[in-house]
Amino acid sequence: MDTRRRWRARFAVLATLTATLLTGTLPAAAAEPPFDPDIGRRPYQPGPMLVNPGAGGNTANSYGFNLVRVGGLNNPAYYELQESYTVRLYFNYRGSTDSATRDKERHWIQGLDDVMSTMVLETNKWVGGRLEYDSYDGETWPGSHGDREIAIVFANIPATGIASPSSHLDDRGAVYDGGLIRLIASDVWTELVDGSEDGDRWSRYAMAIPVMHEIGHTLGLAHYNTPFRGDNTLMSSVRVADDVSSWNDVWTPGDKAGLMNMAGWRTRATQCANTGSCQQIWAKNDPLAWPPQPPDHTYDRIP
Numbered sequence: 001m002d003t004r005r006r007w008r009a010r011f012a013v014l015a016t017l018t019a020t021l022l023t024g025t026l027p028a029a030a031a032e033p034p035f036d037p038d039i040g041r042r043p044y045q046p047g048p049m050l051v052n053p054g055a056g057g058n059t060a061n062s063y064g065f066n067l068v069r070v071g072g073l074n075n076p077a078y079y080e081l082q083e084s085y086t087v088r089l090y091f092n093y094r095g096s097t098d099s100a101t102r103d104k105e106r107h108w109i110q111g112l113d114d115v116m117s118t119m120v121l122e123t124n125k126w127v128g129g130r131l132e133y134d135s136y137d138g139e140t141w142p143g144s145h146g147d148r149e150i151a152i153v154f155a156n157i158p159a160t161g162i163a164s165p166s167s168h169l170d171d172r173g174a175v176y177d178g179g180l181i182r183l184i185a186s187d188v189w190t191e192l193v194d195g196s197e198d199g200d201r202w203s204r205y206a207m208a209i210p211v212m213h214e215i216g217h218t219l220g221l222a223h224y225n226t227p228f229r230g231d232n233t234l235m236s237s238v239r240v241a242d243d244v245s246s247w248n249d250v251w252t253p254g255d256k257a258g259l260m261n262m263a264g265w266r267t268r269a270t271q272c273a274n275t276g277s278c279q280q281i282w283a284k285n286d287p288l289a290w291p292p293q294p295p296d297h298t299y300d301r302i303p
């Protein structure tokens with residue numbers, strides 16, 4: 001082999017490494033936050049992928065996503081997903097014994113059940129296969145979700161959807177334990193489900209947008225209301241089915257970067273945010289990407 005070519009190849013690798021080290025080192029030099037009497041310790045040091053300490057939930061940043069505050073902390077360095085979650089639809093009487101209302105709700109649940117596995121699959125690409133969809137088989141909402149479960153119900157709520165993530169702080173930061181997603185009990189769903197059952201893709205995207213948005217909240221993502229790399233993110237309040245041309249772009253690069261960060265793939269998340277080209281964590285028959293690697297805690301502060 002030609003020596004000059006080999007050297008050039010090595011030099012290229014070295015240059016890439018140096019660049020990675022530089023970008024990786026700079027944010028870690030942030031000052032240690034002061035002792036916080038409310039939580040009885042110093043807040044965790046923000047990691048390089050996270051929003052600025054003190055930034056509001058709607059503040060834009062260069063990464064395309066914001067994370068939800070946990071336990072009074074604006075910005076724990078350590079946000080993490082559990083290894084697996086079950087996503088489950090439940091029948092919820094919403095306090096009504098009226099059979100027409102119950103029939104409508106059954107119809108909406110059946111319509112969602114048809115496309116839920118696709119929504120979960122699309123999300124799984126960015127969280128490393130952590131979600132598993134358990135098909136609906138008539139279960140009634142028990143009143144609270146199980147550990148590591150993301151429960152979805154229809155309810156009378158004053159919004160299209162409301163997510164209530166469950167999280168706890170461990171000795172380093174925030175860990176997500178699942179959550180409850182409530183979707184508005186509205187006749188809008190009747191039209192969308194009818195359209196979806198007729199094979200109308202627009203109707204399916206229109207169903208997926210609020211559901212996947214709320215799944216994003218249960219996995220730690222907050223709102224990000226500024227267009228990022230030319231797209232309104234799914235975690236904004238303004239993304240609509242008209243903006244979607246395939247299942248792969250229901251989540252936008254900013255959302256994907258956020259989910260990958262939550263799943264511990266910070267290098268890929270950074271690349272996804274910086275380039276808009278996002279390499280999925282999970283793909284069938286991809287031996288390099290499966291099983292998911294454990295999270296990289298290089299930037300976490302260990303107290």
Ligand SMILES: [Zn+2]
Nearest residue numbers: 213217223235
């Ligand atoms: Zn929201």
